[in-house]
Amino acid sequence: MSAGTGRLMSADRVVDQVLEASRSDGCVVIVEEVSQAELRFANNTVTTNGTRRDRDVTVVALRETERGTAVGTASSSGAADAVDLLRRAEANAATAQPAEDAAPLVTPRSSEPGSEFADPPVMTSLAGLGSVLAGLGDAFARAAAVGTRLAGYAEHHVSTVYLGSSTGLRLRYVEPTGKLEAVARADGGARSAWAATGAEDLATVHVEELKERLDRRLSWGERKLELDAGRYEVVLPPDAVADLIVPLGDATSGREAEEGRSVFSAPGGATRVGESLSSHRFSLRSDPFAEGLECTPFLVTGASGQDVSVFDNGLPLERTDWVSDGRLARLQYHRAGATRSGVEPAAFANNLILELPGATSTLEDLLGRTERGLLLTCLWYIREVDPATLLLTGLTRDGVYLVEHGEIVGSVNNFRFNESPVDLLSKAIEAGRTERALSREWNEWLNRTAMPPLRVAEFNMSSVSPAT
């Protein structure tokens, strides 16, 4: 990674320029600088690649009225004139009704602006992909020699966000995100395996190590078995747990729950906060300071939503336990919503951690204790079927294995499942030690996850999928 600003006006100056030109009753400016390098491959050849430089500027303008505070926002990517953008935001505020999510703008914790606010954004390049590019040529050759085809993707993305406000906030944070994902397909696609790694820095990620994981899984599939649909005991590796738990995190809207339209609603306008979801003492949390999963420690949003507000920009984020001791502990609220409901505001940081405190078992330990069950690799095309139960449907993909008497005995056809992540917590037989995981389904939106392996009873495989 290198530092550089190119020909654009520096981000800190954009913030200052807008705040100086602002005629509004309050103003927030967000500049997100993005630098990305990516590499895609399939059929043992690199297919697409690229490097990209982007900048997004969002201006939030407030207007005080007799009935409350109206807000207008405008965003632009590229080298747009920031003052034009401000005028668009102010024009939107001029005609807007008072906002339901209005709250006083966040003020700095200390009077001194952050010393690094004037620092340039951090940039990446193809070099940010580390040894991945160099390792692929050899991996392709060795795969081709045994009739295997590799397909996958590597990406390094660095976001540098600058947030300033008329109340004196001057915040900057650098959030690098990387991943390497690959599928190995053998026997003309009849056998396949998937493996992936999420990391801040791809220098720590090697194609060779990923290929070993793929080869190991491919070897489990040499004996093919056919099984019917039905309810099975399953062992979910941390990546597959992330596939199911990310939608659980998304379902924690306080407003929806209070309005009676979520899985966490209770009759009579109440919510299920405090209710036990599992006999295991699971903790589900987001935490900007979690080791290895560090992320932006203040709230940044360019648009309000049902539980997130542009008024809360710059709000310090801290560890928030959504599930604690196996009980639903918190729901999401912006500050205005929290005040109305008499609760504390709560917002997600850009990570999600599921943990059973004290658990030490590995995936192998869980498999060893499985009398008969299915080991899954990852889940895919997950969509909500019924929000009232948070019933999700989706498919198993690139590796389902039958486990008997603690041993993997062969690979099995794929299934369509219909299952709720809320029930997953209650049906868990045991959980292992939490480790970094990458959800195949959701990693574009949430890369930073840490999950335990889970052994779960009565997982509903609704039908067989002949897909390979």
Next chain:
Amino acid sequence: MANVELDAEFLALPLDAVRSAVLDRARALGCEHAEARIERIRSQVVSLRDGRLETSADDLELGVGLRVVHEGSFGFAATVELDADAAAALADQAVATARATAPAVGERVELADEPSHGGAVWTSSYDLDPAGVPTAEKVALLEEWSGRLLGSPGVDHVTAYVLAVVEDKHYADLSGTVTTQRRVRVHPVVEATAVDAEAGGFETMRSLAPPAGRGWEYLLGEGWDWDGELARMPGYLAEKVHAPSVAPGAYDLVIDPTNLWLTIHESIGHATELDRAMGYEAAYAGTSFATFDKLGTLAYGSEVMNVTGDRTVDHGLATVAYDDEGVEAQSFDLIRDGVLVGYQLDRRIARLMGLGRSNGCAFADSPGHTPIQRMANVSLRPAPGDGPSTEELISSVDDGFYVVGDKSWSIDMQRYNFQFTGQRFFRIEKGKLAGQVRDLAYQSRTTEFWGAMQAVGGESTYRLGGAFNCGKGQPGQVAPVSHGCPAALFRGINVLNTREESGR
């Protein structure tokens, strides 16, 4: 409908200077092919909850992307800096990327021939540029719609939103094609919710109006009967709340185009993308059961099944005059009399598989992304002449359901096994509608499902559906696409009860 002129503000950008600088430099660096896109995408979301404004977000995306083929390797680079110096540097960057990745490129990239189209301009069919309609006017319309529903018995909550996108694109390549195109699209959605406060539980009913390649006039009644739809929604919702839960089993289904478009999208649209069928999406979007060796022989469905791909239909979301490889828009057959006869192509895959000219399916969703093969408007043809009406299709069912509106969807990575729900499901008994049921999902396999299609409705039942958000590729790209289809009759389809599926 009169086409509107290109946008003066977009034309005032340094299009010529940037285009010349980037292509001249690419030519000087010895590229076999180079295509540059300068794009400006304006989008706006306005969202109301229970009649109050929740989100109003106004976004403008502006930048330039360059893809080159250099010594048989692709290289892509993009920036938001729109000046000649930055553009020339972009060419160096794209060539450097092509060179860096060349050692891991096992297949030399070559593109199917496409004649130069010289200079051309085009705009989609619309009357009112949504970017020109004041936000307050948009909010007021959605407020008024929300008020109508909130004032109806049994409606507890209403969400209303509209997403409007205006895309201006200036494209040029080394063959001399220089195009400037404007696409306009809007997606209005209204949903009403009924909550059972005492017992817990809730039901929703969403508008069926599809997203369309139209301007703001669409929300004012051009192309959709909003008054009729808003008037009927509370009644449908109230009936659904009190409807019995479905008994699972095999049933005949009459599927309305408001639901069937999505089944077409997932089980035909994606399955007939040749890059997928050849394994180039194996790690992400998936592959296809409709492999290349089955071209011309695969029995995809019954004899009444005829499917086309096009980039030409009026108001289609994937409609343009030229794609992002400079290929002219076309219309082509994918399935004829139930047999697979074609694929969607881009220039690389058309050349690789010896299929001649590309049929124009290469697109990038933004200046920052490289073009990939994206879906045309993939549509199921209605019965010729005075084909059956929806009522006639229903009248030929003894024991089944009439499925209306899309909701939940999921399909496997080879496009076999799918599951869909809907907005409302009407029981059909002895050829007559007999009230709604709840909790219905239909699950099937692609060739079994289309093989069970006994009849397609006539022209009178034909509608264009679609989506703004079809996802594909890594990094992820979204594309808008429409699918036209008639109502159709399917025999013996597996119906599930979603409450039973959740173990309740």
